[in-house]
Amino acid sequence: MNQELTTEEKAALKSIAKNLETFNKQRGNLIPILQMVQEHLAYLPSEALRMVAEYLEINACEVYGVATFYNQFRFHPPGKHPVKVCLGTACHVRAGDIILENFERKLGIEDGETTADREFSIERVACVGCCALAPVAIIGETVHGHMAPSKVEGLLMRIEIEKDIAKREKEKSESEQT
Amino acid sequence: MTTLENREALRSIRSSFEARLRDSKKKLISLCAGSGCGAYGTAKVYDTLMEQLAEHNLENEVEVKLSGCHGFCEKGPIMVIHPEGIFYPQLKEKHIPDIVENTIKNGDLVKKLIFKDPATKKKITYEKDVPFYKLQQRVIFGNNGIIDPTRIEDYFSVGGYAALEKALFDMSPKEIIDEVKKSGLRGRGGGGFPAGRKWETCAKHHGDRYVICNADEGDPGAYMDRSLLEGNPHSVLEGMIVGAIAVGSNEGYVYVRHEYPLAVTNFSQALESARKYGLLGKNILGTGFDFDIHISRGGGAFVCGESTALMASLEGKPGRPRAKYIHTVEKGFRNNPSMLNNVETWANVPVIINKGSEWYASIGTEGSKGTKIFSLVGKVMNTGLVEVPMGTTLRTIIFDIGGGILKKKKFKAVQTGGPSGGCIPEEFLDLGVDFDELTKVGSMMGSGGMIVMDQDTCMVDVARYFIEFLQDESCGQCNPCREGLKQMLDVLTRICHGHGREGDLELLEELSDMVANASLCGLGTSAPNPVMSNIRYFREEYETHIRDKKCPAGVCKPLFFYEIDQELCTGCTLCAKRCPEEIISGEQKAPHQLEQDKCIKCGICYEACMFDAVVVK
Numbered sequence: 019m020n021q022e023l024t025t026e027e028k029a030a031l032k033s034i035a036k037n038l039e040t041f042n043k044q045r046g047n048l049i050p051i052l053q054m055v056q057e058h059l060a061y062l063p064s065e066a067l068r069m070v071a072e073y074l075e076i077n078a079c080e081v082y083g084v085a086t087f088y089n090q091f092r093f094h095p096p097g098k099h100p101v102k103v104c105l106g107t108a109c110h111v112r113a114g115d116i117i118l119e120n121f122e123r124k125l126g127i128e129d130g131e132t133t134a135d136r137e138f139s140i141e142r143v144a145c146v147g148c149c150a151l152a153p154v155a156i157i158g159e160t161v162h163g164h165m166a167p168s169k170v171e172g173l174l175m176r177i178e179i180e181k182d183i184a185k186r187e188k189e190k191s192e193s194e195q196t
Numbered sequence: 197m198t199t200l201e202n203r204e205a206l207r208s209i210r211s212s213f214e215a216r217l218r219d220s221k222k223k224l225i226s227l228c229a230g231s232g233c234g235a236y237g238t239a240k241v242y243d244t245l246m247e248q249l250a251e252h253n254l255e256n257e258v259e260v261k262l263s264g265c266h267g268f269c270e271k272g273p274i275m276v277i278h279p280e281g282i283f284y285p286q287l288k289e290k291h292i293p294d295i296v297e298n299t300i301k302n303g304d305l306v307k308k309l310i311f312k313d314p315a316t317k318k319k320i321t322y323e324k325d326v327p328f329y330k331l332q333q334r335v336i337f338g339n340n341g342i343i344d345p346t347r348i349e350d351y352f353s354v355g356g357y358a359a360l361e362k363a364l365f366d367m368s369p370k371e372i373i374d375e376v377k378k379s380g381l382r383g384r385g386g387g388g389f390p391a392g393r394k395w396e397t398c399a400k401h402h403g404d405r406y407v408i409c410n411a412d413e414g415d416p417g418a419y420m421d422r423s424l425l426e427g428n429p430h431s432v433l434e435g436m437i438v439g440a441i442a443v444g445s446n447e448g449y450v451y452v453r454h455e456y457p458l459a460v461t462n463f464s465q466a467l468e469s470a471r472k473y474g475l476l477g478k479n480i481l482g483t484g485f486d487f488d489i490h491i492s493r494g495g496g497a498f499v500c501g502e503s504t505a506l507m508a509s510l511e512g513k514p515g516r517p518r519a520k521y522i523h524t525v526e527k528g529f530r531n532n533p534s535m536l537n538n539v540e541t542w543a544n545v546p547v548i549i550n551k552g553s554e555w556y557a558s559i560g561t562e563g564s565k566g567t568k569i570f571s572l573v574g575k576v577m578n579t580g581l582v583e584v585p586m587g588t589t590l591r592t593i594i595f596d597i598g599g600g601i602l603k604k605k606k607f608k609a610v611q612t613g614g615p616s617g618g619c620i621p622e623e624f625l626d627l628g629v630d631f632d633e634l635t636k637v638g639s640m641m642g643s644g645g646m647i648v649m650d651q652d653t654c655m656v657d658v659a660r661y662f663i664e665f666l667q668d669e670s671c672g673q674c675n676p677c678r679e680g681l682k683q684m685l686d687v688l689t690r691i692c693h694g695h696g697r698e699g700d701l702e703l704l705e706e707l708s709d710m711v712a713n714a715s716l717c718g719l720g721t722s723a724p725n726p727v728m729s730n731i732r733y734f735r736e737e738y739e740t741h742i743r744d745k746k747c748p749a750g751v752c753k754p755l756f757f758y759e760i761d762q763e764l765c766t767g768c769t770l771c772a773k774r775c776p777e778e779i780i781s782g783e784q785k786a787p788h789q790l791e792q793d794k795c796i797k798c799g800i801c802y803e804a805c806m807f808d809a810v811v812v813k
Binding site for chain 1: 231232234235236269270272413414415416417418419422454455456492493494495496497498509510511512513514515571573574575579580611614615645647649653658661662665669671774776796798799800803804
């Protein structure tokens with residue numbers, strides 16, 4: 019839990035501090051507060067956990083205890099394109115684990131890790147409630163149903179291509195300006 | 197929107213919307229925006245539809261509704277055009293101009309878009325004739341297709357909040373409880389506890405009573421609660437208000453999984469509009485009755501589906517269950533009497549109040565009344581949500597409604613009841629599904645997940661999967677569950693990896709017995725179910741894994757390999773092109789070879805081959 023915070027993250031901590039004020043100082047608000055923090059930062063750095071503990075006037079270890087109990091909370095920054103592979107029962111019997119393996123192999127990282135350039139991360143999730151489309155993978159916010167091992171490469175490639183196009187357009191508009 | 201101050205105001209607004217729906221001369225296009233169809237691209241279809249309607253100047257002639265889940269998720273995105281009920285499945289943006297031009301403008305069908313029944317290959321035009329829907333009885337789920345979940349007015353138009361009116365003005369709290377008791381409604385969340393009895397006990401205890409809705413649908417493979425909250429949130433809300441009147445509660449909570457963002461949005465909006473109409477808040481309909489509901493988003497923990505754990509989580513603590521010497525109806529949330537029911541149970545309440553307990557009890561079996569929504573998924577042709585009367589046979593659900601097994605493979609088992617349920621083999625296909633029958637064969641109702649498995653599903657792997665899930669989700673406070681499940685997982689993993697030993701099955705049975713009898717909460721006591729039922733019905737498959745070190749289904753990787761059948765292979769080169777390791781070789785139009793020692797068993801060639809030439813050995 020000891021990554022350096024980026025400048026954006028430090029700025030986000032300030033707005034979190036302001037947001038905290040909107041919550042009553044009740045123990046029952048701990049989970050909603052942690053959810054709010056994660057919405058801002060996409061994970062829970064130790065600085066934020068301490069801030070929450072101070073605000074609610076409870077021990078930091080108690081905050082940590084609650085945060086680690088629930089699957090929702092992360093302690094490492096996710097990639098820009100988080101890949102979530104569903105391994106609910108329906109996805110499992112339709113070979114969701116093979117989809118997970120193919121993502122792991124293509125990206126060279128394992129479940130729970132983020133690529134070195136912080137572009138992709140892989141996470142297995144228990145069930146996203148799209149069981150009829152099994153097996154399911156979610157990249158960013160987009161749900162991809164009826165996944166197949168051969169679709170994995172295409173999906174990742176599409177993101178790369180989109181990134182390239184965005185980069186080229188940015189360069190183009192910049193050169194036009196100058 | 198004005199606050200409804202009395203009974204007459206509610207009546208007149210409801211009948212005006214009912215009349216508007218009844219007398220509408222407009223065509224109504226209902227486009228499913230549930231999570232399944234949404235993932236297939238409903239949003240794009242909707243945008244194109246609106247553009248096309250504008251282009252043809254039809255915006256005012258046609259009403260378009262983004263509805264909740266219709267249930268037939270396999271064929272999404274789904275469009276139904278009323279009043280005829282024309283059914284167009286699997287739509288893409290490119291299909292929309294045809295539909296607008298032909299069906300909407302000229303009243304003709306677009307032949308190529310009409311649904312073709314995969315079983316009979318017949319074309320079916322109308323929704324009501326589609327076999328998937330025809331055999332269902334959609335008491336709870338039926339309105340999903342015709343209402344826009346974000347508009348309370350749509351709920352009024354199908355008779356919404358009539359049960360609230362009846363409960364508030366025509367019935368005493370005792371009469372409401374009696375009605376629910378007589379209906380025979382049993383909790384839809386898993387245990388099947390009689391709801392009326394729960395209500396009755398809660399009402400007897402003193403304190404600030406709470407009404408809680410359990411929407412922490414944690415069973416992987418089940419999503420009916422999600423679809424109800426997303427597609428018809430007011431029905432759940434109305435049920436909760438009726439519950440609150442019955443036990444005398446002023447505050448309610450809905451505990452929703454954080455994985456269900458659309459459910460949170462739609463339910464929040466439902467609360468908002470109910471407050472604006474004065475159906476929630478202070479002095480509801482001028483009766484002096486106060487009630488309001490808060491939403492709490494769960495942090496993602498399977499054990500929080502257990503009532504005491506859920507209440508601990510609501511209090512901001514880790515969701516650890518406690519021993520229930522004292523039930524939650526007496527001392528639950530904040531140590532007060534708390535009445536917790538599942539989403540689907542709540543949605544049943546308005547129906548019971550409106551139509552009466554007698555009518556309700558006429559549906560279903562001796563011990564289980566009403567209908568049940570099942571999420572029919574896995575290796576079945578028509579996946580989706582299916583609502584049938586209790587007592588419907590597995591065969592009807594899987595083969596008649598579900599259309600049978602994918603790719604004409606052989607049915608092996610159906611898993612019901614989520615991770616704590618069991619696998620039911622072919623010999624019980626004619627079993628009428630209800631709470632008691634499922635328990636008799638070693639499974640349970642659970643929240644209604646039905647995962648169909650075929651010859652390619654390995655039963656040992658399925659058991660290992662559930663135990664892995666459960667040991668991961670075990671809260672860890674009691675030894676039998678925490679350590680017992682870990683040991684069971686070790687043994688099962690060993691078997692799947694080809695290191696199974698003689699005596700492993702007996703060891704599993706012994707461990708199961710211990711975990712089932714000594715654990716603190718429902719998660720632990722029911723955790724061995726998948727293993728027990730599996731060994732009971734598929735012992736041979738376990739023995740093949742242990743003795744012959746083979747996985748007949750081709751799932752346990754160390755126990756099988758892929759081979760190219762030299763007679764079946766046509767040399768189409770597709771597998772060779774797709775193989776990520778480039779280890780398949782051969783001339784075009786000649787049988788190919790696969791280098792065993794380099795194969796990573798990714799399954800791409802198996803999926804790619806169109807001639808079934810890649811085989812599992």
